[in-house]
Structure formats: structure tokens, C-alpha cells
Amino acid sequence: MDFIVKFALQNISRRPGRSIAVLLFSVLFAAAIFGGTLLIGSMQQGLRVLNSRLGADIVVVPAAAKTKFNVNSVLLQGTPGYFYMERKVLDDVTGIEGVEKVSPQLFLASMTADCCSASLQIVGFDPRSDFAIQPWIRETYGGLLGDGDIVAGSNVRFTDTRMLKFYDVNCKVAAQLAKTGSALDNAIYANEDTVKRLIAASQKKGMNQYNSFDPADVTSAVLVKVKDGYDIEKVAGEINLHVRKVKAVAAKNLISDVASGLSGMSDMIGICIGTIWILCVLIMMIVFTMLMNERTREFAVLRVLGTSRSMLSRMVISEAVLINLAGGAVGILLSFLFVMLFNTAIGNLLKVPFLMPSVSTILLLAGATLLISILAGGIISALSAKRISNMDTSLILREGE
Amino acid sequence: MKLLADNISKSFARAGSQQKLFSAVQEASLLLEAGRLIAVKGRSGSGKSTLLNMLGGLLKPDAGHVFFGETELYTLDDAALSRLRNQKIGIIPQGHTALRSLTVLENVILPVRLYEPERDAAKQAQTLLQEVGIGELAQANPAELSGGELRRMAIARALIQNPPVLLADEPTGDLDDENTELVLRLLRKAADAGTAVLLVTHESAAEPYADEVYAMNAGKLQFVL
Ligand SMILES: Nc1ncnc2c1ncn2[C@@H]1O[C@H](COP(=O)(O)OP(=O)(O)OP(=O)(O)O)[C@@H](O)[C@H]1O
Ligand SMILES: [Mg+2]
Numbered sequence: 001m002d003f004i005v006k007f008a009l010q011n012i013s014r015r016p017g018r019s020i021a022v023l024l025f026s027v028l029f030a031a032a033i034f035g036g037t038l039l040i041g042s043m044q045q046g047l048r049v050l051n052s053r054l055g056a057d058i059v060v061v062p063a064a065a066k067t068k069f070n071v072n073s074v075l076l077q078g079t080p081g082y083f084y085m086e087r088k089v090l091d092d093v094t095g096i097e098g099v100e101k102v103s104p105q106l107f108l109a110s111m112t113a114d115c116c117s118a119s120l121q122i123v124g125f126d127p128r129s130d131f132a133i134q135p136w137i138r139e140t141y142g143g144l145l146g147d148g149d150i151v152a153g154s155n156v157r158f159t160d161t162r163m164l165k166f167y168d169v170n171c172k173v174a175a176q177l178a179k180t181g182s183a184l185d186n187a188i189y190a191n192e193d194t195v196k197r198l199i200a201a202s203q204k205k206g207m208n209q210y211n212s213f214d215p216a217d218v219t220s221a222v223l224v225k226v227k228d229g230y231d232i233e234k235v236a237g238e239i240n241l242h243v244r245k246v247k248a249v250a251a252k253n254l255i256s257d258v259a260s261g262l263s264g265m266s267d268m269i270g271i272c273i274g275t276i277w278i279l280c281v282l283i284m285m286i287v288f289t290m291l292m293n294e295r296t297r298e299f300a301v302l303r304v305l306g307t308s309r310s311m312l313s314r315m316v317i318s319e320a321v322l323i324n325l326a327g328g329a330v331g332i333l334l335s336f337l338f339v340m341l342f343n344t345a346i347g348n349l350l351k352v353p354f355l356m357p358s359v360s361t362i363l364l365l366a367g368a369t370l371l372i373s374i375l376a377g378g379i380i381s382a383l384s385a386k387r388i389s390n391m392d393t394s395l396i397l398r399e400g401e
Numbered sequence: 402m403k404l405l406a407d408n409i410s411k412s413f414a415r416a417g418s419q420q421k422l423f424s425a426v427q428e429a430s431l432l433l434e435a436g437r438l439i440a441v442k443g444r445s446g447s448g449k450s451t452l453l454n455m456l457g458g459l460l461k462p463d464a465g466h467v468f469f470g471e472t473e474l475y476t477l478d479d480a481a482l483s484r485l486r487n488q489k490i491g492i493i494p495q496g497h498t499a500l501r502s503l504t505v506l507e508n509v510i511l512p513v514r515l516y517e518p519e520r521d522a523a524k525q526a527q528t529l530l531q532e533v534g535i536g537e538l539a540q541a542n543p544a545e546l547s548g549g550e551l552r553r554m555a556i557a558r559a560l561i562q563n564p565p566v567l568l569a570d571e572p573t574g575d576l577d578d579e580n581t582e583l584v585l586r587l588l589r590k591a592a593d594a595g596t597a598v599l600l601v602t603h604e605s606a607a608e609p610y611a612d613e614v615y616a617m618n619a620g621k622l623q624f625v626l
Contacts, residue, residue, distance in 0.1 A: 003518035014502035301498045304459065305512045305558070306487020308480045394454035 004311065008318035019323060022287060026327025026373055027334070029280040034369040035335030036273035040266045041361065042343065046181035046353030051255050053180055055132035056103075056223035057232045060093055060239060060248045061085075080109030080121045084210060084218040085246060092243040093222050098230035099239075103129040106195045107220035108202065110166045115205060117164040120156060121187040124195025132223050133189055141175030145191050149174040155185040155344070164188070167201035181347060181355025224248070265350060285380050288320070292384040300393045309389035316385035317378055324377030328370045336362070402470060402489075402565035404433040404456060404597060409465030411451050425451040428465065429622040431615070433566060433599055438592040440600045440607045442625075443617030449601040450495055450570055452617065456599065457492045457568050458482050469566075487512055491559030491596075495570040497551050499543030506530065506539040509558045522561060529557040533587055549580035556587055567591055567598045573606065585610045 012019045062085035087104070094102050106124035110116040125133045127145065137151050145151065150164065150171045158164050162173040171190065179185055190198075196215040202208040203215075226235050232250045239248035292299075299312060307315075339346065339356065347354030356362070408430050412422040426448040433439060433456075443449050454460035456467060458474045467474040469489065474482060486492070499508050509526040530536045533553040538546060546554065552572055559567055569588060573581040581604070589610045592598045600607055608614055614625040 003514055006518070007514070011502050297498075298500055301494065301500060302511075303483070304457070304486070304492050304494050304498070306483050306485075306515055308483035310480065311483075311515070392460070394450070394460040 004314045004318050005322070008315060008322055011315075011319055012322060018291060022284070022291070022320075022323050023327045023330075025280055025284050025287065026324045026377060027331040028276065029284070029324075029376065030328040030331025030369050030373045031335040032273050032276035032280065032331075033372060034332045034365060035339060036269050036276075037365055037369075038335065038339050038356070038362070039346070040269055041357045041365070042181065042339070042346075042354050043266060043350070043352050045357050046347065046355040047255070049180045049355055050182045050184065050353040053132075053136055053182075053184060054251050054255065055135065056251050057226040058224035058236045058239065058248050058250055059254065060089065060222040060224060060243070060246050061220070063245050063247045080119055082107040082109050082220060084213065084220055087217050087219050089243060089246055090219060090222055093224060093239055093246075093248075096235065096238050096242060098227050098235040099224055100227040101129065101131055101225040103131060103223045104192065104219040105221045105223060106192050106199070106215070106218070108166075108195055108199050108208075110198075111207060113207070115168045115207070116166050118157070121183075122150075122166065122195055122198060123187050123189050124192040125189065126192050130223075131225060136177055137175060137189065140177060143174065145174055145194075147191070147197075148172060148194055149190065150194065151189040152176045153185040153187045153189075154179040156188055166198050167205055167207065169198055169201050179355060180353060181343075182353035222246075265352065281376060281380070284376070285383075288380050288384050292316070292388055296388065296391065299388050300391075303393040312389045313382070313385040316388065317381045320377040320381030321374050324373045325370070328373030331373070332366050332369055336366070402435055402597060403468070404490075404566050404599075405468040406431040406452070406456055407466045407468065409452075409455050409462035409467060411448075411455060411460065411462050424620050426455070426462075426622075427620040429620075430465075431456070431599075431622065433597040435565060435595050435597050436592055437612045438589060438598040438600060438610060439613045439615065440602060440611035441615045441617055441622070442602050442605060442607070445603060447617040448620040449603075449617050452622070453492075453568050453570050453599065453601050457490055458486045459492075484516065487515055488562055489564050489566060491562065491564035491567040493552075493555045493559045493567070493569040493572050495574070497548070498555055499546070499551055501543055503543070504539070505535070505541050505543060505546065505554050508543060508554060509561055512558065512562050526557065526561060529560055530554070533557050534583065549576045549584075552576060552580070552584060553587070556584065560591060565595075565597060567596050569598065569600045571602055572600070573602060573604060578606075581606055 062083050064083065090102055090104050093099060104126050108122040108124070110118065110120050110122060112119045123133070127134065137145070141151065148169070148171050150173055152158060152173050154177055156176070158173050164171050164173060171194065199208065199215040203211050224235070224239070226232050232252070236248040236250045239246065302312060343354055343356055406429055408428045409426060410424070410428050411426045412424045415421060415423045429452055431439070431452070441449055441452065451460065455462050458467070461475050469485065472485070477485065500511065503511065506523065506526055509529060510522045513520055513522040527536065527539055530539050533556055535550050535553050538550060543551060543554070556569070556572065559569070567588070572584050572588070576584065585607055588598055588600055600611065616623050616625050
């Protein structure tokens with residue numbers, strides 16, 4: 001090993017107090033960059049996946065649902081909830097100009113009770129007309145969903161027997177969807193007939209708020225695909241105008257509620273990262289300058305013993321780079337563990353879809369963070385080193401005897 | 402090997418009176434030769450350290466030249482001058498100069514490691530420490546050493562490269578009589594072994610050990626005996 005590096009390591013390990021002080025700031029520095037960027041990246045990734053998973057241009061729900069439930073939170077944030085409207089809405093919506101495809105969805109919420117395995121949002125779709133859910137199911141499951149088969153969101157827990165029970169009806173988990181980072185992960189999907197059976201079962205048990213209807217006559221939401229060349233907002237407006245007792249919402253508005261919350265959040269996190277960055281750089285500069293001043297006599301002795309200016313600079317920079325390398329690695333690891341362990345909790349807390357980016361993206365980010373840490377340490381120490389090596393050795397030696 | 406100071410002068414700007422330069426050393430000439438110990442005595446502030454630093458390649462004179470053999474020191478670039486200092490000039494600086502993150506032995510070996518990291522100088526360093534009487538402190542931390550012991554460590558460190566020239570700046574400052582004698586005897590021994598030694602001191606205890614004695618008086622160097 002190069003003497004300079006060896007000497008730097010020796011200086012670091014023999015003065016643990018001093019090294020740890022600098023290390024702490026470099027850990028903080030790296031954690032702020034890496035953790036913060038990972039947070040923002042995860043939110044963006046979550047939004048991207050959610051956006052494509054929703055798959056519809058317009059969502060039509062009962063007008064009453066708008067007041068009773070936050071439609072947004074049922075559709076996107078997966079709070080278990082249900083509402084119904086007459087099934088003929090489907091035909092009414094189909095008749096609106098500009099509508100290309102429609103597909104009904106039937107909702108039910110299971111309960112935390114003996115009859116059910118867990119409290120989940122249950123979404124029934126019509127296999128023939130569905131264009132929003134099946135493309136996603138097909139990514140993990142090639143077969144056809146039979147009666148009583150369900151597809152579970154990635155957060156749904158089930159045992160080896162792959163059976164889940166809802167209102168005492170046993171359902172078989174045929175497949176599990178990939179993670180979206182949103183509450184869609186907490187839902188289960190089945191064909192409409194299965195969900196109708198479940199609704200009937202819940203009514204029979206007296207566990208459904210709506211006991212008066214025949215499940216075959218209702219639907220909870222209608223997903224609409226708009227023909228090319230038509231303005232989605234205008235078509236939604238037409239639906240609102242011509243179909244009674246429903247509310248049509250453009251999906252991008254649903255998402256944009258989430259998205260604008262998210263961009264506000266990203267901005268805030270960005271500002272936090274920036275502030276921590278600047279503070280860390282300033283503190284590191286001050287700490288370094290102080291440490292270097294404390295060590296001027298040591299450097300002067302090195303010069304007397306024949307260390308050239310450039311060797312001295314390399315010693316100082318090596319020390320800083322080594323510490324920042326270690327600190328950067330620790331900071332990255334800690335913030336990664338934090339985000340990984342708590343990503344569900346963070347998503348819930350921030351109320352945004354939250355999905356960690358791919359491994360390669362994370363590795364790239366880690367590499368970039370490490371590089372920035374090393375560069376920052378290197379540049380800050382290079383400034384100190386320049387000042388030190390330009391100092392007059394004989395002058396330093398006269399001081400502080 | 403000879404180290405020659407030829408009419409060297411150094412002035413400093415004194416804070417407060419920016420206009421007036423303070424003359425620390427005026428046209429001093431001095432010749433250090435192999436096997437001879439030259440003592441320069443003088444009061445505090447008379448310019449002794451300034452002279453020694455100029456001879457050691459640490460401080461460029463305003464006027465005059467310093468020759469190491471045929472080489473004029475201050476025509477060398479920093480890298481070359483540093484390397485020459487490392488290999489040819491052993492310097493015992495004024496005050497305490499141990500590196501605190503190294504053990505006593507590592508301090509002594511440090512000059513070797515700078516340019517020859519592969520060379521194992523531990524044995525040689527241990528022998529030197531033995532010679533200066535602190536062999537048992539090799540593994541100690543410099544913080545555990547007394548002033549006299551630190552000074553002896555600095556001497557061992559200055560000798561590790563077997564330099565032809567040894568410059569000692571008040572190596573006996575604040576030492577008791579016994580330690581002073583011990584250090585002076587070590588320097589004499591080095592001179593007897595063929596080193597050119599310059600000893601700067603404000604005490605007269607050094608005179609019996611010196612081949613020549615100079616006095617530094619307000620920047621002027623005078624031959625005494
Ligand atoms: N870098 C400097 N800047 C300004 N003045 C200096 C500088 N170096 C030395 N001097 C002045 O030059 C004079 C000689 O200093 P020097 O250190 O050579 O004295 P000295 O004889 O070694 O004293 P001492 O016995 O106390 O070590 C002093 O008055 C000192 O104040
Ligand atoms: Mg002095």
C-alpha cells in the first residue's frame with residue numbers, strides 16, 4: 001500500500017475522537033443525499049406505477065359516494081369502502097358520445113371478524129369488458145380466473161393453502177400482483193360473479209350496509225376509456241350532464257390530486273436535502289479548518305523531516321477522502337435500511353404511493369452519492385491542504401512551543 | 402560534506418510598523434564541516450532560529466546563498482529541497498515536535514518511511530533510541546514522555562537517515578543539568594562520527610563540547626573562539 005494512504009489510515013485510527021467527529025458529518029451528508037433522493041424517487045416511481053395501473057380515462061361513481069366516501073381514497077388509497085348504483089348506468093354511459101369502452105367494477109369491503117380472513121378492499125371486474133385490471137393480472141398469472149378465484153395485491157397475506165375466507169365463502173388465491181407501492185396492494189381482485197356471491201353472503205349475514213338490493217342489479221364504478229380525438233374532461237362533463245345520480249371524474253384529476261401533493265412533498269424534501277447539504281458542507285469546512293489549525297505544528301514537523309508540499313497535500317486529502325468514503329458508505333447503508341424497512345410506513349404517513357426504484361437505479365444512486373461525498377471531502381480538504389502547505393514552516397515552528 | 406552560509410540576511414515585517422523591516426539576521430557567514438561541532442549562542446530573539454532555518458532549507462534568505470556541497474539550496478524546487486532535507490540534513494527543531502498519533506519508535510522511523518516505505522528501519526531506530534537512553538520507551542506514546550525524553554527522541558529521529566549535517570535548535574532548552582549534559586554528549590558523539598553539527602543555544606554549557614563558538618547578537622554573527 002502507498003505510504004501516504006497507510007499514513008492517513010494510521011492518523012485516522014490513532015485519533016478516533018477526531019475521526020469520528022468528521023465521520024459523523026459525512027454520514028449525515030451521504031444519508032441526506034441518498035435517503036432524500038431515494039424518498040423522492042420512490043414517490044415518483046409509485047405514482048408512475050399507480051398511473052399506469054389505473055388504466056382508465058374516466059371513473060364514474062355514484063354521486064352520493066362523492067360525499068359519503070372519499071372516492072379518491074377508495075380508488076387510489078384503498079381505504080376499504082363500497083357504494084353502489086344501478087347497473088343501467090353502464091348502458092347510459094356507453095351511449096355518451098366519445099366513449100370507447102366501459103367496464104363495471106363491483107366493490108365490497110371485508111371486515112375484521114371471524115367470517116373474514118382480513119379487512120380488505122374487494123374489487124370485482126367483468127372479465128369480458130375489463131381493460132384495466134386484467135393486463136396487470138396477466139403479468140403474474142396466465143390462466144383464467146374461475147369462480148371463487150381471487151388475485152391478491154402484493155401486501156395481502158395468505159397461508160400455504162392459498163385460501164382466504166370472506167363472509168364464510170372460501171376463495172382460492174390464484175395469483176399475486178406485483179407491488180405498486182400504493183393502497184392497490186391491499187386489495188383483492190375477482191370476477192364480478194365471485195364478488196356478487198360475496199355481497200350476497202354479506203347481506204345474508206346482515207353485515208352489509210346495503211341490504212335491500214340484488215347484487216346482480218348494481219355496480220360500484222364504471223371505468224371508461226375515451227375514443228381517440230375526444231377530450232377526456234369534456235366526455236366526463238357529458239356523462240355528468242346526461243347520466244343521473246353519478247359523478248364522472250377524469251382519472252388524471254384523481255391522480256393529479258395525489259401528484260400535486262407529491263410534488264409539494266418532493267419540493268419540501270428537496271429543500272430539506274439542500275439545507276442539510278449546505279449545512280454539512282459548511283460544518284465540514286469549519287471542522288476541517290479547525291482540525292487543520294490544531295495540526296499545523298504536526299504539519300510543520302512533517303515539512304522539517306522532508307515532506308514536500310505536494311506530499312503533505314496528498315496526506316491531508318487522503319485522510320479526508322478515506323473518512324468520507326467510510327462515512328458515505330455508512331450513510332448510504334443506514335438510509336437505505338431505513339427506507340427499506342419503513343417504506344410501507346413512510347408511504348402511509350405521506351399518503352402517497354411509494355415504490356422503491358429498481359436495484360440498478362438504487363445502485364447508481366449509491367455510487368453517485370459516494371462520489372459526491374468523496375468529492376466534497378476531497379475539495380474541502382484540498383482547500384485546507386493548499387493553505388497549510390503554503391504556510392511558512394519556520395513560522396509555524398516558532399509558534400506554540 | 403560542507404554546509405556553507407554565504408552572507409545570508411533575513412528581515413521580517415513587524416506588525417504595527419509596516420514600513421520598517423526588522424532585520425533578524427544580517428550578512429551571516431558560517432561553514433559547517435564534517436566532524437566539527439559549531440555552537441551559536443545568543444539571547445532570545447537574537448536570530449539564532451532564523452539562521453538555523455535558513456541553513457536547513459526551511460527559510461529562504463533575502464540575500465546571500467546557502468550551499469550544500471556544490472548545490473545552492475534555494476535554487477532547488479520544493480520537491481528536491483524536501484528530499485535533500487530528508488536525506489542529508491537532520492534537523493532537531495526548537496520545542497516539542499513529536500507526532501502524537503505515532504509511537505516513539507514510529508516517530509523515529511518516519512523520515513525513512515517518507516521516501517522508502519519498504520525499508521525496514523525498526524532495528525536501526527531501536528538502536529538509536531537505545532543510544533540516546535530511551536530504548537525502553539520505543540512503544541510509548543509521545544504524550545507519556547518527559548521534555549528531556551522527547552528531546553532525545555528528536556535527536557534519534559534526526560539521526561535515523563545518517564545525515565552528513567545535523568542542525569539542533571536549542572536541544573537543551575528547559576532541560577536539567579543532567580539531561581543537558583546527556584544531550585550535548587550525544588551531539589558531540591555524532592560530530593566525532595563525522596557529522597557536521599550546528600548547535601544553537603542560549604546557554605554556555607555547550608561551549609566545552611564545541612569546536613568553534615559563535616555569538617549571535619541582534620542578528621549579527623560573531624566568531625568567539
Ligand atoms: N516569521 C517571522 N515574522 C516576524 N518576525 C520574526 C519571524 N521570525 C523571527 N522573527 C523575529 O526575528 C527575531 C529573531 O527570531 P529567532 O526566532 O531567530 O530568535 P532566536 O534567537 O531563535 O530566539 P529564541 O532563543 O527565543 O528561540 C525575533 O525578534 C523574532 O521576533
Ligand atoms: Mg529560537
